[in-house]
Amino acid sequence: MVSEFDIIRRHFLAATPAREDVLLGVGDDCALLQVPADRLLAVSSDTLVAGRHFDPGVAPDALGHKALAVNLSDLAAMGAEPVWASLCLTLPEADEAWIAGFAQGFATLAHRHGVQLVGGDTTRGPLSISVTVHGLLEPGRVLRRDAARPGDLLYVTGHLGDAGLALLARQGLYVRDGSMAELQQRLDRPEPRVDEGRAAAGLAHAAIDLSDGLGSDLRHLCEASGVGALLYLESLPLSNAVRDYVEETGDWSVPLSSGDDYELLLSVPADRQSVFERAARDWLVPATWVGMVDHGRTVRAMYPDGRLEHEITGGYDHFRE
Amino acid sequence: MVSEFDIIRRHFLAATPAREDVLLGVGDDCALLQVPADRLLAVSSDTLVAGRHFDPGVAPDALGHKALAVNLSDLAAMGAEPVWASLCLTLPEADEAWIAGFAQGFATLAHRHGVQLVGGDTTRGPLSISVTVHGLLEPGRVLRRDAARPGDLLYVTGHLGDAGLALLARQGLYVRDGSMAELQQRLDRPEPRVDEGRAAAGLAHAAIDLSDGLGSDLRHLCEASGVGALLYLESLPLSNAVRDYVEETGDWSVPLSSGDDYELLLSVPADRQSVFERAARDWLVPATWVGMVDHGRTVRAMYPDGRLEHEITGGYDHFRE
Known part of the structure; x- marks a missing residue:
């Protein structure tokens, strides 16, 4: 039987970059870290539970990637x-091949972002993964959730609903002609929009990442900021697969309420529209205008035919079925 | 059914102290924190899994306490x-009374330590708790695990083996005349030696906390520091209950190899003995001399009868049965 210390040493210790601001890494009671005097510290934690956030049979490297992503x-x-x-990392058994795969997925993404x-x-226990990440920020360049203002333009990065559609397909609830590989990739290996977020800081007023679905996360942003919003569904950036699905079924819940997009929703002051759009031209994924922040208290959505949904609800909540 | 957002809001948000160095707490994508320019950041994470680290039937406030402790x-x-x-916090169901109890145990300890x-x-998922804590340190006053030097005196805080004996009793493997309440308390509600650790920083060379058992944790400290050590078992600080147990059974594994003591093991340079012992007089729990750091490569132990154990092994490792 492999020791937990051995497991960590063998697969994780040298797997991620060695930073100069880490005075002590893995191996002591605590890590010892240096935060520059002119930076704020950002901290976040998320847990993925087998059977809830991922299929226990998912490839371990995809899971290692996603847990960090x-x-x-x-x-x-x-x-x-x-x-x-x-x-x-809580594991039912010390399966070295699985751990090696997990570590590889985790470390590859870690390297890409330093x-x-x-x-x-x-x-040891039922498979589950909790990750805590630390980031640094300039005090004047912070994207808070509560700083959206009426009149702001709403943008999203990338495309919406790919992961949701992939999940429907994996559950056998949707069949599509042609390959689903790209959609599955979006579900299993989401790309965190780190560079886009850093570039938007100082330009956008506010931001939130889309983990629960655009409708739900926009509602969180609006509630925190004390504002309302109107989404133009016609403007949502959709992949061909999701566009086909919406056209076939008339069901907007995939781009609007399915989770796991991990795109950014940005609230940009109107007078910075051109400078923001210019900056976004350099991004790996497009930033698409999808709506407006207003003085209301709800998130409304306008369908392509002009019909108005007066309050978007839904989204994912672990303790509500 | 209760929403996870409601659960967090109701029981945790106002439950812990509000610090001035927290610019954004719970509720945004990240917390936003201020580290003073003259401090290092210490970070540590630990997971408790039901059935592995605690009995699922344990009182929720004790569990909340222990997860932070x-x-x-x-x-x-x-x-x-x-x-x-x-x-x-991963929970099988949103049992509000349980969560309220857990939050109360967590928050009471959090308040005590600011x-x-x-x-x-x-x-939602199988009951398990991962906590990440952050601390601040002066650069010159750090207790590393790898800084013990031959000739250092080894001290432990408090008493050893109480939690181990309580566990034996709870498993029906040990019966004792008289109350076990105090021992059970030591198992369920360990008191982290925060003030003692802070007072020892700048005096001791090195330290480790005793989570796996003195033998095993001393071995970790010695391996990290490239030294050996000799423990005088006669000198171990034992409660009456543990002393009785050892005398009855001749079994030293309870104070030596059972986990969950959460006392500190400190490696103190000999020329600071008197200043260290003077400082320790103010502590809530005693600091007791238990042995020496030497040039060896193993942890040896001398029994009260003078017999020498040439290499202490054992201790708790989750993936070795």
């Missing part, structure tokens, strides 16, 4: 530069 | 001042 997405939504991560694994815990 | 103990072992915590809950995640 959903956390980096929270840093992205703040406009923060990712720096350190801790990993609490994140060092600095600590955590390995325990 | 075992993490604060890691900060104590570093000599850090606790400041912030994140809580990832720790603000700044974030986390609530998900």
Whole structure:
């Protein structure tokens, strides 16, 4: 039987970049870290539970990727530069091949964003993963959730609903001609919009990452900011697959209420529209205008035919079925 | 059915102290925190899994206490001042009474140490708790695990083996005349030695907290420092209950190899003995000399009868049965 210390040492210790601001990494009671005097610290934690957030049969490297990605997405939504991560990994058994795969997925993404694994815990139990990430921010360049203002333009990065449609397909609830590989990739290996968030900080007023679905997350942003919003569904950025699905079924819930997009929703002051759009031209994924912030108290949506939905509800809540 | 957002809001948001260095707490994508320019950041994460680290039937307030306590103990072992915590709570159901009890145990301890809950995640699944704590340190006053030097004196805080004996009793493997309430308390509600750790920083060379058992944790400290050690079992600080048990059974594994003590093991340079012992007189629990650091490569133990154990092994490892 493999020791937990051995597991950590063998697969994780040298797997992520070594940063100069890490005075002590994995191996002591605590990690010891240096925050520059002119930076704020951003911290976020997320848990993925087998059978709830992922299929226990999912490829371990995809899971390692996703466990870090959903956390980096929270840093992205703040406009923060990712720096350190801790990993609490609970495993039913010490399956070395699985752990090696998980570590590889985790480490590959960590390298891409310069994140060092600095600590955590390995325990035995039902498969579940809690990651805590740390990021750094300039005090004047923070994307808060509560800072959207009436008149702001709403933008989203990338495309919406791909992960949701992939999940429907995986559950056998949707069959499509042609390959689903790209959609599955979007579900299993979401790309946190870290560079986009950092670039938007200082331009956008507010941001949130889309983990629960656009409708639900926009509602969170509006509630925190004390504003309302109107979404133009016609303007939502959709992949061909999701556009086909919506046209076939008339069901907007996939781009609007399915989770796991991990795109950013940005609330941009109107007088910065052109500078924001210019900046966004350099991004890997497009930023698309999807609606307006207003003085209301609800999130409304206008369908392509002009019909108005007066209050979007729904979205994912773990304790409401 | 209760919403996870409601659960967090109702029971945790106002439950812990509000610190001035928290610019944004629970509710945004990240917490936003201010680290003073002259401080290092210490971070540690620990997971407790039902059935592995605790009995699922344990009182929820004891569990809330313990989940934070075992993490604060890691900060104590570093000599850090606790400041912030994140809580990832995975629950099989949204049982409000249970959550209220858990939050109360967590918050009471958090208040005592000035720790603000700044974030986390609530998900549904098999009961498990991951906590990440943050502490602050002066650069010159750090208790590392790898800084013990031959000739150092080894001290432990409090008493050893109480939690281990309580566990034996709870499992029906040990019966004792008289009350076990105090021992059970030591198992269910360990007190992290935060003040003791902070006072020892700048005096001791090195420290580790005793989560796996003295033998095992001393071995970790020795391995990290490249040294050996000799323990004088006669000198171990034992409660009457544990002393009785050892005398009855001749079994030293309870004070030596059972986990969950959450006392500190400190490696103190000999020339600071008197100043260290003077400082320790003010502590809530005694600091007791138990052995020496030497040039060896193993941890040896001398029994009260003079017999020498040449290599202590054992201790708790989740993936070795």
